[in-house]
Amino acid sequence: MSLEEIREAYAECAPWMERLDWLDRRLTGRYRRELFGDASGQVLDVACGTGVNFPYLPSDVEVVGIDISPEMLARAQDRLEGLAVDGTVRRMDAQNLAFDDDSFDTVISSLSTCTFPEPVAALEEMDRVCKPGGQILLFEHGRSDVGPLARFQDWYADAHYATAGCRWNQEPLELVLQSGLSIREAETRALGIVTLVDARPSQESVVDTVRARLSSPEG
Ligand SMILES: C[S@@+](CC[C@H](N)C(=O)[O-])C[C@H]1O[C@@H](n2cnc3c(N)ncnc32)[C@H](O)[C@@H]1O
Helix, strand or coil: CHHHHHHHHHHHHHHHHHHCCHHHHHHHHHHHHHHHHCCCCCCEEEEECCCCCCCCCCCCCCCEEEEEEHHHHHHHHHHHHHHCEEEEHHHHHHCCCCCCCCCEEEEEECCCCCCCCCCCHHHHHHHHHHHEEEEEEEECCCCCCHHHHHHHHHHHHHHHHHCCCCCCCHHHHHHHHHHHHHEEEEECCCCCCCEEEHHHCCCCCCCHHHHHHHHHHCC
């Protein structure tokens, strides 16, 4: 799908995603809390949708949510108004972020790479705008580890993409590896469908980070 087709698809999704917010909290809230609960400083939420991650951020961060869909962003803006966290939303293509290099302390994104026409380009943009020493936290979904489920996902993948604009049998970790991000920790859950990634910018050696921690007086 082109970017315009994806934008149109999500314009239709926005009202029902808002109505099903309670279900999303039940199904995915624990992952969002676990991964984004320690975000710090200036936070960028890439493809923020209806702002579903915002309530899981610490109240002292400043968040910028970007998305290609004005309908999603209108709901994200409404959500921000009811929260303690400071923030703004902007319409933007994740594959071409209008921010300077090294702008954010934490870059987060959830359930997004499956929809980007060029997911590796979007991950490279997250890398570019993340400050040295910052973190890139991803909550993604993909192909199950369980054979029959994975085969069903493969069988239905084209139809699912045509209706939902979502590549549900992708391998999120392969995309992250292709983007060059330094993976600090990665884990799959929920029959392998959920992938949680804690990464650092590509220029950073994770080994150096570990050494620095071992030698720091704070431990
Ligand atoms: C499945 S929704 C996920 C929304 C939210 N992050 C969540 O966790 O519920 C995918 C989002 O990606 C957005 N999107 C798709 N392609 C995009 C792009 N190239 N740039 C910015 N946003 C994009 C859609 O508008 C939609 O809001």
